[in-house]
Amino acid sequence: MAFVYIPYKHSVHTDDVQAYSTFGMRCWETGGPALKLCGQIADICPDETFVKKLALHCTRERLEPCHMLCVVEDALAGGLSG
Numbered sequence: 001m002a003f004v005y006i007p008y009k010h011s012v013h014t015d016d017v018q019a020y021s022t023f024g025m026r027c028w029e030t031g032g033p034a035l036k037l038c039g040q041i042a043d044i045c046p047d048e049t050f051v052k053k054l055a056l057h058c059t060r061e062r063l064e065p066c067h068m069l070c071v072v073e074d075a076l077a078g079g080l081s082g
Contacts, residue, residue, distance in 0.1 A: 001029055001030075001031045002029070002030045002031050002062070003027050003028065003029055003030065003038065003058075003059070003062065003063065003064070003065060004027075004028050004030050004035075004059050005025055005026070005027050005028075005054075005055040005056075005058040005059045005063070005068075006025070006026050006028065006055055007023050007024070007025050007026075007048065007051040007052050007054075007055045008023065008024055008025070008026055008040075009021055009022075009023055009048070010022065010023075010024060010042060010043075012043055020046065021046065022042075022043045022044070022045065022046045023043075023044055023045065023046065023047070023048050023050075023051035024040060024041055024042040024043055024044050024051070025040065025041055025044060025051055025054060025055050025058070025068070025072070026039070026040040027039045027040065027058075027063075027065045027068055038065040039065040039068055041068060041069060041072050044072055044076070045076065050075075050080070053080060054071075054072065054075050054080055057071075057075075057080065058071060
């Protein structure tokens with residue numbers, strides 16, 4: 001199976017702060033007649049460039065969706081280079 005990771009923008013609403021935009025990432029399976037959503041992580045961070053790089057890295061490395069959360073956590077801890 002092949003997977004593609006795509007960043008997406010959404011708004012977060014809290015009780016004490018105005019709504020703000022943040023970026024998440026969705027994983028899509030591309031092997032069938034139509035794309036199939038395999039997983040997503042919302043509110044990774046407000047830095048669109050960071051999430052785009054992360055999604056590209058996951059796609060290039062052919063990451064299995066079951067590892068997506070660990071890779072996101074590692075990237076946020078400083079494990080995503082250049």
